[in-house]
Amino acid sequence: MLMIKDLIKGAGLKATPQRIAIYESMRKLGHACADMVVEDLREKYPTLTVATIYNVLESFVEAGLLVKRFSLNHKMYFDVNTYEHAHCYDTVHNHFIDIDDPELLKLVTDYISSKEIEHFEVEGIDIHITGKQK
């Protein structure tokens, strides 16, 4: 059984109750921005402010526990799934959906590496499908 406390400590961070709660919240939400986490934890931690949430989320990103994603509504989203994967982005609800399709990723990665883009060192490939959920 996975202990979130140990996950956080293993990343070199102190496992405060707030951090544990924020990580649990992210697990539940999947993709979320700071205010969604504040909202989600308001009852349990009424003193938690956006400032702290941002600090914690950022430290999680640095520790490799989360990944940042840019959304079209001017907010920074965080993703609990840190492995490379594609996304659908619902432009109506500003909501991400994971596409766990290694084949798609491989298709693009292979194509890119076969082409060898001039004067550019590839670090990551981001496939972002915009549309509407129905």
Added chain:
Amino acid sequence: MLMIKDLIKGAGLKATPQRIAIYESMRKLGHACADMVVEDLREKYPTLTVATIYNVLESFVEAGLLVKRFSLNHKMYFDVNTYEHAHCYDTVHNHFIDIDDPELLKLVTDYISSKEIEHFEVEGIDIHITGKQK
């Protein structure tokens, strides 16, 4: 010979000197955010402010003359190339490079449409390769 004035009028907008200058600037810059345009036009139009630049760029987007792109440095970028194409994004200089490769686009589009993502109506596919220019 293409007249920028006519391009703007053709889009249903008044061809003011500022708009012509802003569009010319975008042509030169390729991908730019508001403050880059202000900077580029400071000498010729010292009274041009970011507010106007934003208004003009936004009206160009609505008119289909430009397209928005989200960058990793919290700024909105605008792209003069309105057709669908992939991008490299230099994470060091926050700079976009076009990848004009219809084959890559087709590869992904075909794959996506063959898979038929559940409960999702695809509107656009955005391929964003992050890395460093060398």
Added chain:
DNA sequence: ATCGTTGCAAATGGTTTGCAGTTTA
């Protein structure tokens, strides 16, 4: 002449920072 546009300043909203007090390891 009319309606859209510019310019300026002030407002907005997401994100960051400074710092005092608190907690984890």
Added chain:
DNA sequence: TAAACTGCAAACCATTTGCAACGAT
């Protein structure tokens, strides 16, 4: 106990808005 963390308020910065003066058609 030391170093890291939280909470609060204030700062920051990209973007937007309101409105009076102005200019393109």
